[in-house]
Every structure is written in structure tokens, then in C-alpha cells.
């Protein structure tokens with residue numbers, strides 16, 4: 001059975017939702033599922049913008065057959081050919097052998113690399129600034145390299161103001177009937193998954209997102225809809241989400257607040273993390289979030305690190321090193337290029353505490369544009385009352401640095 005939503009009079013969402021996949025890219029948990037969005041334009045010519053993951057191809061086909069009726073599919077526009085969107089390309093070509101495929105040179109190369117049989121079909125290679133007409137609707141193609149793959153482009157419908165934004169402006173989370181961001185409480189129910197999606201998946205390519213935002217900036221007043229490949233479509237309050245993207249891609253925190261990430265085996269470092277959280281709240285800083293790195297998936301830690309201005313690393317020493325799970329979290333921050341945060345350190349060890357120096361070295365040498373506060377809390381096995389003054393000065397230093 002078809003399941004489509006109308007975006008405009010002649011543009012339809014023909015994608016599908018997936019609640020079965022546990023790990024997006026086989027790494028990021030998606031407890032709220034995910035949507036694969038594709039859009040069908042019924043103009044004088046018909047055009048499908050992107051396809052869907054293979055797991056939901058059947059739904060895409062039913063949606064298209066319903067809307068097309070006796071009409072042929074004239075064009076397939078591929079903005080992004082990563083398999084969660086491109087996997088159904090070949091099926092579309094098999095069912096509509098006359099369809100002409102519009103995409104970038106690199107995307108065609110990737111299609112061949114992935115083994116799609118595209119040759120023998122009419123391929124229309126486009127690049128930055130090229131335009132095309134489907135009848136009433138004229139579109140312009142805009143290169144979006146590394147948002148999130150090098151072949152990516154976005155397509156702007158200059159007639160309707162719809163921006164087919166590929167992976168940009170996407171989010172984890174299945175739509176479950178609600179297509180538009182204004183049909184949900186986005187700021188309450190979606191923003192965390194949108195941030196987790198963007199920061200973990202494209203976080204490394206902030207400058208490339210900035211480039212795309214600059215291009216979009218020139219036509220901001222003409223953009224009426226943002227149609228991403230995952231998550232809700234935007235037709236109201238576009239500035240809210242564009243502003244979030246701007247912050248994330250400039251590595252600026254959204255909020256003044258403290259993330260306390262602790263690594264603890266027997267609970268003593270955890271107790272110190274809790275004591276610090278309590279002291280901070282006592283001093284009026286209540287935007288404090290405490291996470292155990294061992295039972296929090298790193299994608300959430302990354303997302304929270306992008307949200308908040310301050311990060312406290314509290315780790316036991318483990319075989320003269322940083323606790324491995326904490327080290328993994330730090331490696332993710334490095335890989336995703338996070339910058340402009342203030343760090344504080346709590347270390348623990350029973351015979352040769354090293355984690356403090358090592359975490360400091362990591363932040364200083366492996367991350368960019370970070371500040372580490374001088375005050376450090378160093379524990380020999382457990383936090384005792386004789387450390388109250390050190391704890392206090394660490395809390396004070398954090399509060400002062402937030403002013």
C-alpha cells in the first residue's frame with residue numbers, strides 16, 4: 001500500500017520509515033528509527049529526487065506507482081549516492097528503462113564503483129551552477145562536496161523554492177506520518193537526534209557545511225522548503241535550524257553548560273564527578289550533564305560535546321593510560337574536529353596516576369583551539385574530605401570561565 005505526503009501541489013514525499021535498523025552506518029544507535037526521504041515532482045515531466053535504502057525500496061516503488069499512474073518517470077536526480085539513498089537506483093532504472101539520470105560526474109563514478117549498471121541509460125552530468133527545466137519547475141544544481149560525501153550536490157527548485165538538501169538538514173528519527181518539522185515539537189523531541197546525526201556524521205566537515213550555508217545565504221529569502229534525505233521537511237521557521245547548523249559547523253557551543261564525562265570502575269571517580277556536579281549547581285550553574293562513558297554510546301557524548309561549552313574529563317588511570325572508553329571518546333572528538341571548548345580534568349589512580357597528564361596532553365596536542373583549566377582534581381583512589389578545597393577551586397574555576 002502506498003504511503004505518501006504532499007509537500008506542495010505537485011511535489012510529494014515518497015520515502016519510507018525504518019524502525020528495524022538498530023545502528024545507522026552500523027555504528028550509531030537509532031532508537032527512534034530513521035526515515036529515508038525521496039521526492040517525486042509531477043511537472044510536465046516527472047522527476048524523482050534521490051532514492052531510498054534497499055530495505056525500503058518496495059515502499060518507494062508502491063508510492064511511485066500510485067502517483068505516476070500511467071505516466072512514465074522521465075528523470076531521476078541523484079543528489080547523494082551513498083547507499084542509504086542510492087541503493088535503489090538500479091531498481092528504478094530497471095523499472096523505468098527510459099528514465100534519464102541527472103547527477104554529478106563523481107556520483108556516476110561511484111555508481112559504477114558500487115556495481116550499478118547505469119551505462120546504457122541516458123546520463124546527464126551536471127555541475128555547480130547548471131540549470132534544468134522539468135516544465136514549470138526550473139532547478140539549479142549546487143555542489144556540496146563533503147556534505148557528506150565528495151559527490152554530493154543539492155538541487156534548488158527556483159520555481160517553488162524547494163531546496164533538496166541531500167544529507168544537510170537531516171535528522172535521525174522515523175517520521176511516522178508527520179512530514180513537516182512544524183507538525184512535531186522539534187525543539188523538544190527532535191533537536192537532540194538532529195544534532196547527534198549532524199555532529200557524528202558530518203561533524204568533521206564543518207568548513208564544507210559553512211561553504212554550503214554561504215551559498216544558501218545568497219538565496220535565503222527564496223528558500224521556502226528544505227527537503228532533506230532524512231527527517232522532517234522544513235517549511236516554517238527555517239532560520240531556527242539554519243542557525244543550529246551554523247553553530248555546529250563553526251564548532252560553537254549552543255549553550256553555556258557543563259558536560260561531565262566520567263570513566264570509573266569501582267565508583268570513586270563517579271562519586272567525584274557527582275560531587276563536582278553538586279558543587280556547580282550549588283554555585284548556580286545548573287546546566288550540568290553527567291555521563292558515564294562506559295554506558296553512554298559515544299555518539300551521544302559527541303552530540304552533547306557539540307551542545308555544551310564546557311567538558312570535564314574524569315578518568316581513572318588504566319595500565320598507565322587513560323581508561324580505554326574515555327580515550328575512545330576523545331578520539332571521536334578529534335576525528336570530528338570539535339573546537340572552542342573549555343576543559344577541566346579529574347584524574348584517579350591507586351599507585352601511579354597518569355590519566356590527568358595524558359588527557360591534558362591529548363586535549364592540548366590532538367584537539368584544536370581548546371582551553372584546559374589549570375585547576376585539576378587529582379585523586380588517590382577516592383575523594384576524601386581533604387580534597388574539598390581542590391574540588392571547590394575546580395568548581396570555582398569552571399564557574400568563572402563561564403562568565
Ligand SMILES: Cc1cc2nc3c(=O)[nH]c(=O)nc-3n(C[C@H](O)[C@H](O)[C@H](O)COP(=O)(O)O)c2cc1C
Nearest residue numbers: 264265266267268269319320349350351352353381
Ligand atoms: C586493569 C587496571 C589497571 C590499572 N592501572 C592503574 C595504573 O596504571 N595506575 C594507577 O595508579 N592505578 C591503576 N589502576 C587502579 C585504578 O585506577 C584505581 O583503583 C582508581 O582509583 C579506581 O577508581 P574508580 O573507583 O573510579 O574505578 C588500575 C586498575 C585496573 C583494574
